[in-house]
Amino acid sequence: MTVTLTFWGTRGSIPVSGPATARTGGSTSCVTLEATGAPLTILDAGTGIRALGASIGNRPLTGGQLLISHTHWDHIQGLPFFTPLWHQGTSLTIVGPRPERASLASVLERQMEADVFPVPFAQFAEPPQVREAAAEPFELPGYSVRPFRLNHPGVTFGYRLERPDMGTLAYVTDNELVPGHSVSSAWRDQLGLWLSGVHTLVHDAMYLDSELSQRRGWGHSTVGEAVALAADAGATRLVLFHHDPGRSDDAVDAMLTSAREQAARRAPGLEVLAARDGLVLHL
Numbered sequence: 001m002t003v004t005l006t007f008w009g010t011r012g013s014i015p016v017s018g019p020a021t022a023r024t025g026g027s028t029s030c031v032t033l034e035a036t037g038a039p040l041t042i043l044d045a046g047t048g049i050r051a052l053g054a055s056i057g058n059r060p061l062t063g064g065q066l067l068i069s070h071t072h073w074d075h076i077q078g079l080p081f082f083t084p085l086w087h088q089g090t091s092l093t094i095v096g097p098r099p100e101r102a103s104l105a106s107v108l109e110r111q112m113e114a115d116v117f118p119v120p121f122a123q124f125a126e127p128p129q130v131r132e133a134a135a136e137p138f139e140l141p142g143y144s145v146r147p148f149r150l151n152h153p154g155v156t157f158g159y160r161l162e163r164p165d166m167g168t169l170a171y172v173t174d175n176e177l178v179p180g181h182s183v184s185s186a187w188r189d190q191l192g193l194w195l196s197g198v199h200t201l202v203h204d205a206m207y208l209d210s211e212l213s214q215r216r217g218w219g220h221s222t223v224g225e226a227v228a229l230a231a232d233a234g235a236t237r238l239v240l241f242h243h244d245p246g247r248s249d250d251a252v253d254a255m256l257t258s259a260r261e262q263a264a265r266r267a268p269g270l271e272v273l274a275a276r277d278g279l280v281l282h283l
Helices: 048-056 104-110 185-195 209-214 223-233 249-266
Strands: 004-009 030-034 041-043 064-067 092-096 129-132 138-140 143-149 157-162 169-172 200-204 237-241 271-274 280-282
Touching: 004 048, 030 048, 092 104, 104 129, 143 185, 157 185, 169 185, 185 223, 200 223, 223 237, 223 249, 237 249, 249 271
Parallel strands: 041 064, 064 092, 092 129, 169 200, 200 237, 237 271
Antiparallel strands: 004 030, 004 280, 030 041, 138 143, 143 157, 157 169
């Protein structure tokens, strides 16, 4: 049995377009897991979810489940454009952490209020069910899920997903790895334990090491930090994710070359990839 991991959006902060980003793609965070006997499982609803909806077409989506890492725009802004929600017969459950100042449902609804969007959330043909989760293990149809609170402004979860026929997946977007702002060294150790033995690690690699000094506290990691984390966790595969919107395709290629060189020194068996819109992997 094969579990398929598909990347529909891999940028951070804001979608981008143009010839300089055509190979990597410019849509923001959205990833899916598909497995026999399990519902379609979506990770984040950035603008990449629009292409996912287009791939489903005019068919309703039955029993879909969407895990939201946090409610910054680049992780929820595609939801109004997810076409299955406009078709009768769709059923979608959204699960994510409660934001600091409002309920998860109210944040999703507010991005469709009249001042900023022409159609309200309540007018979806099939409004999704929204459920808040704590940072405690829970079950979704087809998967065991272990959330972990990440180091990023606002309440942000990473997700570790497991099932018997799949190598473990950890989805860790928007995460600053160096303690000293909102987390301690104990948090970093706990993160390593949470990731221990993971097969595929999808991790924030928004910055280059040379950029980090000007961006401390913004809640993101460098390529080198992501490689070190994957090596320490004993991961089999690292997928660099949440690319800076100003990073061209050539710059992403150079970033990947650097990451692979670092991995060869630190963990020779570690496979390193750069996420791109349309990338399909098997777990």
